[in-house]
Amino acid sequence: MPENKQRRVVITGANTGIGYYTALELAKRGDHVTLACRNRSKADAAAAKIRAEAPKGTVDTATLDLADLASVREYAASAPESIDILINNAGVMMPSMRTETADGFELQLGTNHLGHFALTGLLFPKLAADAKITTIASVAHRQGPKLDFDNLQLERGYNPQRGYANSKLANILFALELQRRIDKAGSKIISNAAHPGISATELYSSPDGLGSNKILAALAPIGLKLFSQSASAGALPTLYAVDVAGGGTYSGPKSLFETRGKPGPASMTKTAQDPALAAKLWDASEKLTGVGYPL
Numbered sequence: 430m431p432e433n434k435q436r437r438v439v440i441t442g443a444n445t446g447i448g449y450y451t452a453l454e455l456a457k458r459g460d461h462v463t464l465a466c467r468n469r470s471k472a473d474a475a476a477a478k479i480r481a482e483a484p485k486g487t488v489d490t491a492t493l494d495l496a497d498l499a500s501v502r503e504y505a506a507s508a509p510e511s512i513d514i515l516i517n518n519a520g521v522m523m524p525s526m527r528t529e530t531a532d533g534f535e536l537q538l539g540t541n542h543l544g545h546f547a548l549t550g551l552l553f554p555k556l557a558a559d560a561k562i563t564t565i566a567s568v569a570h571r572q573g574p575k576l577d578f579d580n581l582q583l584e585r586g587y588n589p590q591r592g593y594a595n596s597k598l599a600n601i602l603f604a605l606e607l608q609r610r611i612d613k614a615g616s617k618i619i620s621n622a623a624h625p626g627i628s629a630t631e632l633y634s635s636p637d638g639l640g641s642n643k644i645l646a647a648l649a650p651i652g653l654k655l656f657s658q659s660a661s662a663g664a665l666p667t668l669y670a671v672d673v674a675g676g677g678t679y680s681g682p683k684s685l686f687e688t689r690g691k692p693g694p695a696s697m698t699k700t701a702q703d704p705a706l707a708a709k710l711w712d713a714s715e716k717l718t719g720v721g722y723p724l
Contacts, residue, residue: 435486437512438462439552441493441545442519444475447565447625450664451516453479455671456486465493465504466519495519495544497531498718505551513557514671517545517564520596523589534717535582541596543718546603550720562620563670564604566679567597568627568688571698575706578713597624598701599710601679606707607722608677614724623670624695625663626682666692 436455443452443464452462456479466472472490479488491507494500520541530539549562556562572594583592604622611618662682669692670680679697684690700706715721 434459436460436514437509437557438514438516439465439508439512440514440516440518441465441495441548442467443516444468444471446660447663447667448516448518449475449479450661451518451667452488453483454664454668455514456480456483456488459485460514461487461489463489463491463509465491467492467494467496493519493548494531495548496521496534496536496540498544498547499531501544501547502551505548505555508552508555510555511557512552512555513560515549515552515556515560515562516667516671517549517562517600518667519545520565523593525589527583527587527592533582535584535587535592537592537596538582538599541593542599542603543714545600546714547718547720549607550718550722553722553724556618559617560619561671562604562607562618563667564600564620564622565667566600566604566622566624567593568624568681569594570597570601570624570701575700575703576710578709581713598698601697601701602703602707602710603714604679605677605702606704606711609704609707610722610724611676616724619676621670621674621676621678621680623666623674623680623692625666626690627688666695669693 438455438460440448440452440462442448444466452464456462464472464476469490469492476488476490491504493504521537524536528536530536532539534543545564572590576595601622604620607620611620666680666682674680679695680692681695682688682690683693
């Protein structure tokens with residue numbers, strides 16, 4: 430990756446997994462990185478490890494619970510005044526039971542999409558003129574049909590896999606629609622998306638992920654050994670999106686059906702690229718979160 434002057438980076442959910450390794454690499458290059466995480470003590474421990482390995486950069490932490498819009502607003506109000514890179518990385522994956530956020534949203538859509546939608550909008554006035562916004566999606570977006578706006582929160586027929594796929598589809602729709610609106614406004618800010626392939630992270634064992642399902646949690650280690658790459662390798666598409674990819678693009682691993690390998694342009698479903706669907710999701714997201722964008 431190219432050497433750059435120190436940039437101000439905010440990354441959500443960076444105390445473990447691909448977020449941690451993304452933050453570590455950026456700090457090694459000399460950037461100032463804020464780990465914005467739900468669990469402040471875990472974020473502080475991660476920051477201490479990064480400082481030890483990457484003395485060239487600087488690291489701090491902040492409390493941010495994307496499943497609580499009050500927390501999102503509180504963090505956005507206290508965030509630094511000039512942000513060069515915003516990485517919407519945090520997420521939950523396939524809890525076995527339908528769970529709601531503090532604001533009554535289905536947990537996966539509420540955290541993975543609506544929380545980041547609100548955060549990005551609230552931070553938008555603080556973004557540098559040439560800032561980059563990278564939102565982390567997933568190959569799982571392919572499993573999501575067109576969003577059902579009459580059952581967006583999955584009150585009827587909750588299915589963990591469908592909920593996760595919907596939230597990751599929403600991530601791409603959001604990232605691309607944001608770039609369309611940025612272009613229309615004549616701004617130089619860049620919005621894109623990336624996915625880590627199949628990477629061995631704590632989501633496969635934590636209560637926020639497959640760990641909530643005992644059967645899937647037991648099978649996950651076998652599948653990970655066969656098909657996954659390391660969390661540090663899973664961070665490479667994010668770094669590629671931040672430093673190489675342009676606006677309105679989608680990046681991911683290039684090998685074995687985009688599950689692993691060197692990063693590059695990734696493929697999206699036609700649904701993920703549907704501007705009409707993206708605009709409808711945008712309108713719904715504004716109404717649900719109460720957050721608008723100064724575009």
